Structure formats: C-alpha cells, structure tokens
Amino acid sequence: MASIITLVRLLLLLLPVPLRKHLWPASHQAEDLAGAGELLHPIFMVPGVSCSDLEARLTEAYQPSIPSCGALKAKGWFGLYENSSDISEHHYHKCFEEQMSLVYDPIRNEYRNLASVETRVPYFGIVKGYHQKNPLGPKWCLTRLIEALEEMGYRDGDTMLGAPYDFRYAAPIPGQTSQFYSHYFKELMELVEATSEKHHKKVIIFGHSLGGMVILEFIRSTPLAWRDKYIKHLILVAPTLSTGFLSSVIYLASGPQGDLLYVPKATALSLRPMWRSFETSIINIPSTKAYGHKPIVITKQRNYSAYDMEDLLTDIGFEHAIEPFRRRVMPKMNYFKAPMVP
Structure with missing residues (x-):
C-alpha cells in the first residue's frame, strides 16, 4: 500500500500546478510527506534530447x-x-x-x-548534471519535477539519480550493436543494482521524451528476472516511440527547430547537416503501421506517405540515410515487445 501511495504522489507531480494543488492541497502535502523519506523508492530521472551535456x-x-x-x-x-x-x-x-x-x-x-x-557524457548518477541549453526557453529538463521530488524528500545522487546519455545515438533493440549504449546500459544496470541494494528497495525509472525511449530499450534489454528483482515502476512521459512523429520529417527537411538543439545565433538550416549526421534524426520517421498510406508530406510535385519515406529522403538530398534507415530504423518500427514492468 505504501508503494502505491508513493506512486500516486509521483504522478500528481506531473499534473499542471493548479490541478495538482486542487487534488493535493498544500495543507495535506506537509502531512503526507512527513516521515516519507523512509518509504521512498529510489528514482532515476532521464529527460529528453539535449538535456545531457x-x-x-x-x-x-x-x-x-x-x-x-x-x-x-x-x-x-x-x-x-x-x-x-x-x-x-x-x-x-x-x-x-x-x-x-x-x-x-x-x-x-x-x-x-x-x-x-x-x-x-559527464555527471552520470546525478540529476543536477542536466542543463537547459536555452536559458530563455521553457524548462523542459525535468527541472520543476526534480525540485518537487526534493520537497518530497528525495536527494540528488542518493535516492534521486540521473542517467544522462548521448542524444546523438538511438538506443538499439536486441540484435543491433551500439558502442555507446553497450557501455551505457552496463553502467546503468550496475548503478540500479547498487542503489537498490543500498536502500533495500526496488527503484523507479522515469523517462521523458527521447529519455523515455532510451529507458524503454534499456529495460527491454535486461533479463526478466533482473527486472522483477530491481525495478518497481517504469514511468514514461511522452516517449518518442518507434511509431514516429511528423515533426521528425520537418527536422530532416528544414533542420532542428526551437529548443530541440539550441545553438545561439545559429539557424535551423545551418544546423541541418550536423543534425542529419545523428542517428537520432531518422529514428522517429513515421512508420507504416501507425500512419499507413495517408499523405504526411504534400508538395506540388507529389505526396508522400509513410510508405514513401525512402523516396522522400532522396528528394530532400538525404539519400545516404536510406541504408541506416533500412537496417537500424525499420527493425525498430516492428519491435513491440512489452517491458513487463508495472
């Protein structure tokens, strides 16, 4: 029962502030959080793209x-x-x-x-290593959630840990190689084990956006018995799943927009060649299973559906991405194994 209450509190922190205050008034928070430190399951926080240094x-x-x-x-x-x-x-x-x-x-x-x-990637193991690259942009590196967790009694590097990653690479599925993620998954696995054994509790893993996809593939790469022993909950918020997004096509055609890859005084078009070199740039191309034959790109010359992505890559001058798209992205589009974690 105590773990369910803790999970509910964590989920409440994800709500907009007015709604959270309505459902969990400040007068109740103080009472609910008193002595909660002993009940807290350690939590790993993994935010979205470009939050890691x-x-x-x-x-x-x-x-x-x-x-x-x-x-x-x-x-x-x-x-x-x-x-x-x-x-x-x-x-x-x-x-x-x-x-x-x-x-x-x-x-x-x-x-x-x-x-x-x-x-x-520096600062592995702590959440204070996540940095907002655009100081004037919206806080999307879990800053407010981390602050709220600290109010609950979580402590950075002890009961609240970070697992920063290299956002240029896409997390692999079984059968695919990745020099970066083979090391990252091993290091994260060891940290989860050490943290769980230190506190005598299973851990909660929280992933947002691209961090959600990274953590999902991490969980799916581990033995089921290991998950049962060490993982209490897996929480994914707006994960960039392999079904794809329309925005990914925009970024490929015009370069990364907004805070996705913030570099002062640089335009999206000027960053496009670099962005296209990242594996991340093609990982969320719309899949046929999710988008079917419906046109997702409409031009004067022709329309493109999810079945025409290779033609689109050629027509936007990115034909050298076709091979990695076939060999690394398409297998992910057809991989739907459940993480088997509550």
Missing part, C-alpha cells in the same frame, strides 16, 4: 577543416555541448558542428564519432 577530446591525429578548430587538440577534455552561449562567444559554430557530427559505418551497421574525436 557532452564533452569532447581531440587526439593528435585530429585533422580540422579549418585551423581554428584544432585549437583544443591534445589538450584534454572540454565542454563540447554544455554552455551553449560559449559556442557563439568563441565563434565556435563551424568547429562545434564538425566535432558533434557522426558518421554511419555500413560495415558495422552503427554510428560513430568522426576519426580522432572522442566524446563522453
């Missing part, structure tokens, strides 16, 4: 396209996508786009960094 290191073999991009070569780790204002202040746009870009390896059927560019 990314650091890079350029090896001696790095060959920059322009000399200024090699200024940090062989000088250790630096924040590649951390404080987005630094990109403009240091006139680093071209270098940023070059060093952030991925390449598809058809032999291994997976994406990787450019040669001599190494990357890592």
